[in-house]
Amino acid sequence: MGKSEIRTATARGARTPKKASAPARLARRTASVKAEAPYHHGALREALLQAAERVLERDGLAGLTLRAVAREAGVSHAAPTHHFGDLTGLLSELAAVGFRQFNAAMASSSDSATTPIERALARPKAYVAYAQAHPGMYGIMFRTERLDYSRPSLHEAAEASFAGLANAVGMMRQEQISGDALTLHQGAAIARAWSMVHGFTMLLLDGRLEDILGRLPEGTTPERLLEAMLMSPVTGKPPGP
Amino acid sequence: MGKSEIRTATARGARTPKKASAPARLARRTASVKAEAPYHHGALREALLQAAERVLERDGLAGLTLRAVAREAGVSHAAPTHHFGDLTGLLSELAAVGFRQFNAAMASSSDSATTPIERALARPKAYVAYAQAHPGMYGIMFRTERLDYSRPSLHEAAEASFAGLANAVGMMRQEQISGDALTLHQGAAIARAWSMVHGFTMLLLDGRLEDILGRLPEGTTPERLLEAMLMSPVTGKPPGP
DNA sequence: TATTTGATCTTTACGATGTAAAGATGAGGG
DNA sequence: CCCTCATCTTTACATCGTAAAGATCAAATA
Numbered sequence: 001m002g003k004s005e006i007r008t009a010t011a012r013g014a015r016t017p018k019k020a021s022a023p024a025r026l027a028r029r030t031a032s033v034k035a036e037a038p039y040h041h042g043a044l045r046e047a048l049l050q051a052a053e054r055v056l057e058r059d060g061l062a063g064l065t066l067r068a069v070a071r072e073a074g075v076s077h078a079a080p081t082h083h084f085g086d087l088t089g090l091l092s093e094l095a096a097v098g099f100r101q102f103n104a105a106m107a108s109s110s111d112s113a114t115t116p117i118e119r120a121l122a123r124p125k126a127y128v129a130y131a132q133a134h135p136g137m138y139g140i141m142f143r144t145e146r147l148d149y150s151r152p153s154l155h156e157a158a159e160a161s162f163a164g165l166a167n168a169v170g171m172m173r174q175e176q177i178s179g180d181a182l183t184l185h186q187g188a189a190i191a192r193a194w195s196m197v198h199g200f201t202m203l204l205l206d207g208r209l210e211d212i213l214g215r216l217p218e219g220t221t222p223e224r225l226l227e228a229m230l231m232s233p234v235t236g237k238p239p240g241p
Numbered sequence: 242m243g244k245s246e247i248r249t250a251t252a253r254g255a256r257t258p259k260k261a262s263a264p265a266r267l268a269r270r271t272a273s274v275k276a277e278a279p280y281h282h283g284a285l286r287e288a289l290l291q292a293a294e295r296v297l298e299r300d301g302l303a304g305l306t307l308r309a310v311a312r313e314a315g316v317s318h319a320a321p322t323h324h325f326g327d328l329t330g331l332l333s334e335l336a337a338v339g340f341r342q343f344n345a346a347m348a349s350s351s352d353s354a355t356t357p358i359e360r361a362l363a364r365p366k367a368y369v370a371y372a373q374a375h376p377g378m379y380g381i382m383f384r385t386e387r388l389d390y391s392r393p394s395l396h397e398a399a400e401a402s403f404a405g406l407a408n409a410v411g412m413m414r415q416e417q418i419s420g421d422a423l424t425l426h427q428g429a430a431i432a433r434a435w436s437m438v439h440g441f442t443m444l445l446l447d448g449r450l451e452d453i454l455g456r457l458p459e460g461t462t463p464e465r466l467l468e469a470m471l472m473s474p475v476t477g478k479p480p481g482p
Numbered sequence: 483t484a485t486t487t488g489a490t491c492t493t494t495a496c497g498a499t500g501t502a503a504a505g506a507t508g509a510g511g512g
Numbered sequence: 513c514c515c516t517c518a519t520c521t522t523t524a525c526a527t528c529g530t531a532a533a534g535a536t537c538a539a540a541t542a
Contacts (some may be wrong), residue, residue: 044490061386065528076492078530083490087529142443143384145302162452182456188469191441191453195470199440200432202383211403212432215423228429229436285519306499317521319501324519328500 045083047073052094056136061143064136066090091140092148098137099157105130106164121227123168124197128226131201138205142198169193200226286324288314293335297377302384305377307331332381333389339378340398346371347405362468364409365438369467372442379446383439410434441467 051072056064066087067077084090109126113119131138140147149155169190170177177186203209204222213220292313297305307328308318325331350367354360372379381388390396410431411418418427444450445463454461 066530067528077528078493079491081530139386142447143386145380145384162449180456182453184457184461184465184469185473187453187457187461187466188473191444191450191466192437192470192473195440195444196433196437197440198444199436199438202443203432203436203439206383208403209432212423212428215421216425216428220425220428224425225428225432228425229433232426232429232433307501308499318499319522320520322501 044073044075044079048075048080048083048090049094049097052090053097053137056094056140057134061136061139064091064140088146088148089151091144091146092151092154094137095140095144095147096151096153096157098134098141099154099161101134101137102130102141103157103160103164106161117231120172121230123165124193124226124230125223127197128201128204128222131205132222135205138201142202165194166190196229200229285314285316285320289316289321289324289331290335290338293331294338294378297335297381298375302377302380305332305381329387329389330392332385332387333392333395335378336381336385336388337392337394337398339375339382340395340402342375342378343371343382344398344401344405347402358472361413362471364406365434365467365471366464368438369442369445369463372446373463376446379442383443406435407431437470441470 048069052064052069055068055072059068066080069090070077070079073079080090084093106123106126110119110122113122147154149158166177170186173186173189175186182190200209209222209225213222213225216225289310293305293310296309296313300309307321310331311318311320314320321331325334347364347367351360351363354363388395390399407418411427414427414430416427423431441450450463450466454463454466457466
């Protein structure tokens with residue numbers, strides 16, 4: 001949109017202690033979020049994260065820049081620095097938000113499941129559903145290279161996600177999975193579940209399953225394909241004669 | 242490495258028709274690739290692709306910029322434009338190269354396989370091995386968002402990759418897979434194979450399997466985990482008592 | 483209460499990138 | 513022999529991330 005950020009506009013001529021800048025900022029802010037905006041903003045950190053989420057949904061991963069987020073929040077382009085350090089910091093915190101949303105969606109997924117099969121399919125379906133509903137967020141969480149997992153918030157949220165997965169797999173296998181040691185079979189089961197759902201999601205979001213979906217019986221949805229993928233055996237001919 | 246591209250260096254003072262630029266370029270070129278470099282270069286397109294591959298392996302995905310590639314090839318930063326249009330073009334052609342390497346690796350993988358099990362594991366292992374040996378390339382092929390699949394070279398190479406996979410799955414299921422129609426079971430089998438290996442590879446490259454690998458019996462390699470993942474059944478308790 | 487302090491936000495500046503447009507170059511066809 | 517046009521270089525510009533210095537104000541301090 002070539003807004004060009006008004007460089008060297010007020011700094012011309014006499015070096016007056018600039019008075020009219022605060023009202024301008026206030027007007028800008030009022031137009032975007034709420035009404036209360038007492039100069040120091042009070043809650044810029046949260047506002048920036050929400051702005052980032054909005055930018056991400058509107059303009060995708062490529063449009064999610066530090067400056068765009070600052071613009072969306074109505075603050076100067078350097079304001080995020082103080083709260084997140086750099087772009088990696090912002091992306092990491094945003095990814096943490098995503099993981100928490102994700103974990104919540106997973107946790108509440110198996111609530112209405114009755115049969116064991118439904119329960120087994122609930123989580124994977126919720127996984128793919130979240131990614132389809134929030135492809136940008138999923139991209140931040142799993143596609144970006146600029147994530148700093150040493151940040152506690154991100155580390156914890158991602159860890160919780162893994163723990164939930166491992167736990168679900170353990171439940172399905174009807175055995176306790178101890179925290180610090182795994183048998184090869186247990187590890188393989190977890191890796192398989194995660195790889196399968198994550199790979200499926202990635203390929204689906206990238207449109208790489210279109211080729212398959214187009215050749216399937218008329219009107220087969222990705223969800224149906226996912227179900228079939230999760231339920232049939234790994235090798236050999238299909239169950240029928 | 243702030244090289245800063247020597248802007249406004251020769252363009253100062255008198256506007257002489259610049260003579261000394263060709264020798265300089267030749268010297269630069271000689272230092273990097275071969276010796277023959279007759280101004281119009283002759284084969285810039287290929288040279289740029291090879292330069293891109295070098296940059297990718299040296300500096301990773303983040304370092305792979307149009308200007309860096311031009312620098313590596315010893316030409317001006319705008320030279321790639323004429324051959325690839327824009328960054329998307331270069332990335333797409335490079336991804337096509339990657340897919341061809343990848344397909345070749347897959348094709349020659351099952352040569353030394355004897356038993357059916359070995360044959361079934363050969364391709365997935367080759368898949369992961371290629372990604373581990375060329376993580377940058379794999380990133381270009383599967384992580385980047387800026388790919389233009391309408392480019393014939395990329396479309397063909399990616400298509401061939403998919404066809405090889407579908408074919409292998411069909412062979413394993415001991416049935417012919419017709420080109421234009423698939424049963425749900427067939428589609429599920431293909432999607433499962435691809436999702437599993439692709440997901441595993443992604444998680445492995447992103448270091449997200451460290452958590453699992455660390456809890457496994459001392460010295461378990463990713464390869465071993467992959468094998469176990471591919472061979473054991475999907476649900477239920479492990480084979481043993 | 484008056485002053486200082488420190489966190490927060492803005493300005494300014496710089497190098498790097500992608501891309502467009504105009505200028506130089508030289509190989510090959512007329 | 514000249515001229516055309518694909519190829520490559522220069523120049524220019526908007527945008528981005530980041531650093532550094534200045535402005536502002538709430539709250540602690542004297």
